[in-house]
Amino acid sequence: MQRNEADRLLVKAIEKNALPLTGGENDYDILVNAARGRRFVLLGEATHGTQEFYRTRAEITQRLIEELGFDAVAVEADWPDAYAINRYVSNEPGTTAKEALGSFERFPAWMWRNTDVQHFIEWLQAYNVENRWPGTGDKWPAGFYGLDLYSMTSSIHAVLDYLGKVDPAGAARARERYSCLDHFLDNPASYGYAAEFGIANSCEMEIVSQLIEMYHKKFEYMRRDGFVAEDEYFYATQNARLVHDAERYYRAHFRGRPDSWNLRDKHMFDTLQDLDAHLSKRLGRPARIAVWAHNSHVGNSGATAMSDHGEFNIGQLVRHAYGKQALLVGFSTSRGAVTAASNWDEPAECKEIRAPIPGSYEDVFHSVSHKKFLLDMRENNSMVDLLSQPRLQRAIGVVYRPDTERQSHYFTSRLPQQFDFMLHFDSTQAVQPLDTVIQMHPGEMDETYPYGV
Numbered sequence: 001m002q003r004n005e006a007d008r009l010l011v012k013a014i015e016k017n018a019l020p021l022t023g024g025e026n027d028y029d030i031l032v033n034a035a036r037g038r039r040f041v042l043l044g045e046a047t048h049g050t051q052e053f054y055r056t057r058a059e060i061t062q063r064l065i066e067e068l069g070f071d072a073v074a075v076e077a078d079w080p081d082a083y084a085i086n087r088y089v090s091n092e093p094g095t096t097a098k099e100a101l102g103s104f105e106r107f108p109a110w111m112w113r114n115t116d117v118q119h120f121i122e123w124l125q126a127y128n129v130e131n132r133w134p135g136t137g138d139k140w141p142a143g144f145y146g147l148d149l150y151s152m153t154s155s156i157h158a159v160l161d162y163l164g165k166v167d168p169a170g171a172a173r174a175r176e177r178y179s180c181l182d183h184f185l186d187n188p189a190s191y192g193y194a195a196e197f198g199i200a201n202s203c204e205m206e207i208v209s210q211l212i213e214m215y216h217k218k219f220e221y222m223r224r225d226g227f228v229a230e231d232e233y234f235y236a237t238q239n240a241r242l243v244h245d246a247e248r249y250y251r252a253h254f255r256g257r258p259d260s261w262n263l264r265d266k267h268m269f270d271t272l273q274d275l276d277a278h279l280s281k282r283l284g285r286p287a288r289i290a291v292w293a294h295n296s297h298v299g300n301s302g303a304t305a306m307s308d309h310g311e312f313n314i315g316q317l318v319r320h321a322y323g324k325q326a327l328l329v330g331f332s333t334s335r336g337a338v339t340a341a342s343n344w345d346e347p348a349e350c351k352e353i354r355a356p357i358p359g360s361y362e363d364v365f366h367s368v369s370h371k372k373f374l375l376d377m378r379e380n381n382s383m384v385d386l387l388s389q390p391r392l393q394r395a396i397g398v399v400y401r402p403d404t405e406r407q408s409h410y411f412t413s414r415l416p417q418q419f420d421f422m423l424h425f426d427s428t429q430a431v432q433p434l435d436t437v438i439q440m441h442p443g444e445m446d447e448t449y450p451y452g453v
Contacts, residue, residue: 082146
């Protein structure tokens, strides 16, 4: 393909400044060193189903925990589902990694219920047992937590279970308040439709009342056994807050993407801040947290077309709140295979990734002689200047629709303002779900905008 002068200059600049990834133990030294003294390292992914992204995030996170003392991994997953993994890696007796991952039952289960996540949490549990158990001083077991808000039904059950143990009368009040949602627990999205269009009454006041009561009873509920009671209260209260935010999210969903997107990312950012405060109090020092989520969530949205539509994300909120205490890392791929569905709630498939649109970041990266490389975009050089010119960037979520590639999966960004580092793997493999047979569809073309990210 004949390239224009801007593309040729950018390829040449990348050739000069890129750091090849060889598979050696020193590949990520520059990134780990850049994380030294930071409190948050946000590690992205350009798809929700690429093996190289999962493995690389795990490898970097292991080094953050081992070498820099990071305290937790917070992921784009629902709070109660991820908390089952937290119990496992914190050495809950009699639980296996596969059993802990069994909590991920809702679509898209493969995002977290896959072989690479299983290997990582097995490593984390073993590391905690050997190095951070029992938890004392400022070295408690490194945890695993969820940030997302799709688990309204299971979060309601978690709140009721907790209150049933510590406050049976409070559990009865909570059950009465949450009964407003009884007809919608199998399909929370239907509640949003019914409430937004006046078919059913809003449950907002009942849910707010429940959350306020739990906040007011904090000290009563924690007067038992120190950190154990505090952890249980924190877990339950986060579930109550999730129900509150999910109720708003499902109503906003029918008002359009900006409202629902912003509510979701604000919830994830608020959860990250609550987790930070909880861990920092326990440790007696500022906590250090790695975040795993899609590029569309962890890159600075102020440097993308998202901001033109009135949208923000975790990366922008973290950058604004914490500045240089946060490091933002993006990932990209050009070709290969990805685990994704054709539509929401449909089975996972192994899909072929289409060649990128000419002139996009992924297309330019494909022309670089290194097929795996790292870009440090904090520098002041010609590469960063050229990368700062707006280009298309691809984002594949849990749904991949190649037949509508441009509309579904591309948006404009200015890469150095979006991320501090970019890791590119030119040809990639699909992540392997646990207990799932993936059907190959040779030559298939499917696609989507940050759809389902």
